[in-house]
C-alpha cells in the first residue's frame with residue numbers, strides 16, 4: 701500500500717485545533733465544518749422530533765451522533781465522504797488532523813434518522829483530541845483495513861479506549877474495509893466475524909468504499925441507526941429486516 705504518512709489538514713477543524721502541535725502548519729477550514737453548531741445533537745439522549753436548524757432544512761424524527769474511529773489510513777474520511785456525497789475520495793492519502801463531521805438524514809423503515817458523523821484523526825498523537833468526543837457519541841463505527849494486520853490487531857486497543865471514554869451503552873459496529881484489494885488481504889473475514897462476536901461489537905461488516913459494494917456506508921449506517929433506535933427506544937421504531945451480509949452480535953434487531 702502506498703501511503704503518505706505525513707499528516708496534512710483535510711479541512712476538519714476543531715475546537716481541539718489549539719491543542720495540536722504548531723509543527724503541523726496552517727490548517728485551512730472547510731466551510732461548514734468548523735463546529736457542530738445548533739444542528740448538532742446534544743450530549744446525552746438523542747433528540748426526538750425536531751427539525752434540523754442547519755443548512756438544508758432537513759426534518760427528522762430522531763438524531764444521533766456517530767464517531768468514526770480506527771487506525772490512520774483505514775478509510776474513515778473516505779467513509780464520511782461516501783456517506784455524504786456518494787463519492788469515493790481517491791488519490792493521495794492525506795491524514796486527518798483534528799476532527800470533522802457531516803450530517804445526513806436517513807430513512808430507516810419510515811423513521812427519519814439524522815446521523816451526525818464525526819471523522820476523527822487515527823494517528824496516535826491526536827488521540828487526546830478525540831477522547832473528548834467519545835462521551836457524546838451514541839454510536840461508533842470502528843474500522844480496520846483488511847490489508848493491514850496491524851490495524852486489525854489494534855482493534856483491541858481501540859476497544860479499551862472505547863471502554864474508558866465512551867458511554868457504556870454506546871452502539872459499536874466493526875467494519876473491515878478495502879476488500880477490493882483481495883490480493884493484499886491479510887485479515888480473513890472469519891477473523892473479523894470472530895472479533896465482532898467476542899468484543900463489545902454488536903454488529904460487524906466488511907466491504908470496500910472504493911467500489912461502493914455492500915451499499916457501504918449506507919447499509920452500514922442504516923443498520924447502525926437501526927440498532928441505536930432500538931437501544932434508545934425511539935418512538936415509532938419498527939425493526940428493519942435483517943441484512944444477510946451483516947454479522948450481528950448478539951442478535952439482529
Ligand SMILES: Nc1nc2c(ncn2[C@@H]2O[C@H](COP(=O)(O)OP(=O)(O)OP(=O)(O)O)[C@@H](O)[C@H]2O)c(=O)[nH]1
Nearest residue numbers: 772773774775776777778793795796822908909910
Ligand atoms: N483500495 C481501497 N482503498 C481505500 C478504501 N477506502 C479508503 N482507501 C484508501 O485508503 C487511504 C486512507 O483513507 P482515509 O479515508 O484518508 O483514511 P483515514 O482512516 O481517514 O486516515 P486518518 O485520517 O489518518 O485517520 C486513501 O488513500 C484511500 O483512498 C477502499 O475501500 N479500498
